[in-house]
Amino acid sequence: MEWTDEGIVLGVRRHGESSAIVELLTREHGRHLGLVRGGAGSRMRPLLQPGNSVTAGWRARLDEHLGMYTLEGTRLRAAALLASSHAVYGVTHLAALARLLPERDPHEDIYEMLLGTLDDFEDAGIAAVHLIRFELAMLTELGFGLDLENCAATGATTDLIYISPKSGGAVSRAAGEPWRDRLLPLPAFLREGEGGANAWSDQDLRDGFRITGLFLLRHVLEPRGQGHSDARDGFINAVTRRRTQAAST
Numbered sequence: 001m002e003w004t005d006e007g008i009v010l011g012v013r014r015h016g017e018s019s020a021i022v023e024l025l026t027r028e029h030g031r032h033l034g035l036v037r038g039g040a041g042s043r044m045r046p047l048l049q050p051g052n053s054v055t056a057g058w059r060a061r062l063d064e065h066l067g068m069y070t071l072e073g074t075r076l077r078a079a080a081l082l083a084s085s086h087a088v089y090g091v092t093h094l095a096a097l098a099r100l101l102p103e104r105d106p107h108e109d110i111y112e113m114l115l116g117t118l119d120d121f122e123d124a125g126i127a128a129v130h131l132i133r134f135e136l137a138m139l140t141e142l143g144f145g146l147d148l149e150n151c152a153a154t155g156a157t158t159d160l161i162y163i164s165p166k167s168g169g170a171v172s173r174a175a176g177e178p179w180r181d182r183l184l185p186l187p188a189f190l191r192e193g194e195g196g197a198n199a200w201s202d203q204d205l206r207d208g209f210r211i212t213g214l215f216l217l218r219h220v221l222e223p224r225g226q227g228h229s230d231a232r233d234g235f236i237n238a239v240t241r242r243r244t245q246a247a248s249t
Contacts, residue, residue, distance in 0.1 A: 001060035003065070005029050006074065008114055010095040011050045014040045014186035022069055023049055024056055025098045025114060030105040034058050047071060049078030051091045051118050053169060077118060086238035087121040090131060092231035094118070097138050113137050124242035128205045129189055131235065136190070137210035144168070144219040146211075148190060151175055161186055168215055184211055202243060209236055 007024035010031070020039025023032055025031050034056070038044055047054065053075035067175075081087040082181030094114060101107055117130040134201045150157055152169030153176075160184035162171040176183050187204035213228060221227055
């Protein structure tokens with residue numbers, strides 16, 4: 001068995017004296033592990049950093065075997081990502097989210113979204129918006145998508161400013177007013193046709209992470225006996241600090 005695919009490095013762990021087991025999210029073969037001979041050495045270390053893009057060749061005698069990887073770097077973005085704390089936390093959290101996907105099951109939309117997120121980490125606010133949208137996409141991919149296009153109470157498609165913490169459905173201003181204290185604010189950048197470039201506040205970002213955090217925990221993490229990664233909190237705190245510093249200069 002063998003194939004060639006493009007992939008993103010999610011993680012690596014040493015195997016034996018000189019080899020490493022590398023975990024990739026690949027476009028056509030999903031989250032996939034393989035052994036890299038010499039992967040524990042200094043020559044391979046710059047390539048095998050989370051967030052880097054590679055061309056991967058995989059081969060094994062049988063499909064169910066771990067198999068061997070040969071890797072060639074195509075975009076080594078890890079060095080730039082390591083330059084800012086929010087990016088370091090963000091890449092670690094993205095890898096943790098990708099590990100929620102079944103192994104060897106292709107998810108091309110998630111792969112494309114991960115690529116776009118990794119390529120847009122320079123601005124902390126934009127990175128936060130991308131990460132919130134990635135968390136929403138993961139909920140959808142895992143079968144727990146939120147309905148943010150129609151009011152859960154009336155079916156209306158406009159003026160959707162709340163979300164129900166029970167159903168995960170959007171709620172319009174009029175329908176939600178009597179229950180506003182029990183509903184979550186739906187930030188503009190998650191509403192269809194609203195929230196263009198930089199059209200979000202720190203509160204919008206907090207509201208977005210509160211929504212995705214609630215439903216990820218309830219539907220995905222807690223049933224697996226897991227909680228949010230420490231990197232998620234680290235990312236949110238680092239983004240807040242970065243934006244506060246930028247606002248004061």
